[in-house]
Amino acid sequence: MTLAEDNGPERGGDDIVAAEYVLGVLPADERRQASVRIDGEPGFARLVDEWEVRFAPLGAAYPEVEAPASVKQAIDARLFSTTARSASGQPAGLWSSLAFWRGLATAAVAALAIYVAVPMLNPPVDVPQERMVASLAADGSDVKYMVMYDAATGEVGLSHVAGERGSGKDFELWMIEGSNPPVSMGVIPVGATMKMPVKEDMRDKLAAGAVLAVSLEPTGGSPTGQPTGPVVAAGDLREI
Amino acid sequence: MTPQDITKLIVRTSMKDRGAFDLLYRQTSSKLFGVCLRVLNDRAEAEEALQEVFVKIWTKADRFAASDLSPISWLVAIARNHAIDRIRARRQAPLAIDEALEIADPAPGPEAAAVAGDEAGRIHGCLEELEKDRAAAVRGAYLKGESYAELAERHGVPLNTMRTWLRRSLLKLRECLER
CATH class of the missing domain: 2.60.40 (Immunoglobulin-like)
Structure with missing residues (x-):
């Protein structure tokens, strides 16, 4: 079963996949596929952005919670440290x-x-x-x-x-x-x-x-x- | 800080201005940490996610120009999507029953409705038009990043049924928002 078939011909399945991606309900593999399409297909990325805009007002419900200072230090160490390592812990490339x-x-x-x-x-x-x-x-x-x-x-x-x-x-x-x-x-x-x-x-x-x-x-x-x-x-x- | 101020900070961050990035962190990290905590429900993991989110913001700030989102919503979207990627990557852990009950009603607070202007308020109005449990499923999915599998378990329906429900709700929402 593909999403496009399931969704019928009325507006094309991409828009619903974009909505499901934004909502966050997709299982890991389908989410990864969608994320690859966002990077590679401007038309699909546009649909995703439109759904982000539609749902964005719900984000007002997220509370503000102060993060510990160690987080910013870790970010600076990752981005600006002179002994920068890539995220995987491997030495960074040349x-x-x-x-x-x-x-x-x-x-x-x-x-x-x-x-x-x-x-x-x-x-x-x-x-x-x-x-x-x-x-x-x-x-x-x-x-x-x-x-x-x-x-x-x-x-x-x-x-x-x-x-x-x-x-x-x-x-x-x-x-x-x-x-x-x-x-x-x-x-x-x-x-x-x-x-x-x-x-x-x-x-x-x-x-x-x-x-x-x-x-x-x-x-x-x-x-x-x-x-x-x-x-x-x-x-x-x-x-x- | 006005949205224009945050926009300026994002643009300057895209130009690798560290001062702007530091200020952007000071102004927005609490909100983005709130997003990570809500989705991941684990403090240590949320701290790690917040780090990764700001590394993304530093490297991808130039993409802001391509989005129609307001600056804070764009940042929230990065944090939300990253946190959801993380929980999807986690091994599926069954939800404890009491935990499921405890998180069952994420209705918007009064401050959310107050912040929402005419345009922004429409999503709330359109959710009202859905059946109550479906609107709750959409809100829960959005705010906590619940998967189809988790929603199906919580609502006690088969996965495909959940998927059909939610897709119909999304189509109705789109129709309402385009009215």
Whole structure:
């Protein structure tokens, strides 16, 4: 017996499966199948979201219960600890190993420093020599960039480490400073290493240490001025 | 915190802003812990689930943009679905009779009805139109993540009967909500 047959022809069985998934009544195997479909089928995901919206008011009945402080500590240890392990207790893979990234960062920063510095061997004396670097990556994404900001030239140098944007898509670079909404720094040109000029009014904010993020956008960049696609890589800009 | 504030925190979390993530945790973890506790009915397991829920929120915050849910409902949905995944993965433990009686009536509290505005209140109104035991089955399933098997046992009907009941109730609910 499949759900579609059982439900008859009137509206298709998918909508009822979506409702059963949201309600939570499905047995483990059918729940897993539904969850795979949510990830792979936008039409089905939409039906699930519609049922989530319909039932959401019932969620008001859940009481608030303070969780012990140990929970947040455990979350931070899992997400941000320098000896990060994956949830299964296995050592994290090379790509998510912080030590690996630090090593790569050092190498990439050295390469990038030469790339950025060579054209200006005789900089004016009164220009600040501050350089900052960020390693951009995100869980669930293979996109990696190294970014170096040179306050002397007002440019960011980017080194594309891994990850493809796909046809009809562009990577867009964003700066997030404090609690302000992300500000676009422009679409990242295709290439292994590239430089992007930074607008005057953004330079101080970068120098103060901002978060940089890369989102996947339609060709030419976000049409709205805010990120519209998934964030595929992000990281803090730090002094070196 | 207004829904707009929570939305901002979720968007900033998607940009890997740890300060925003910390604040989002402070503002919403009690609600999400309440969800995990209600579904899992076990404190240690609920604490573990809450950890996993916030790890998911950190890694999947960018998906919020694709949902029509309000920010807090979106977070509750992540916690609910995760907690339900966990109990489904548990080995089926038979429900003790007294426990089943104790949790038999999850009617919405007055504060739920007060929070529910016109649009939000409709689900409550439409549940009223169902037969009493079926409305209770739908509420129980939603709030506690009960499976068809558990509902069938509690209502003393065969599993397939329970499934047919509930599907008919869902179709009626949809019809009522679309009116």
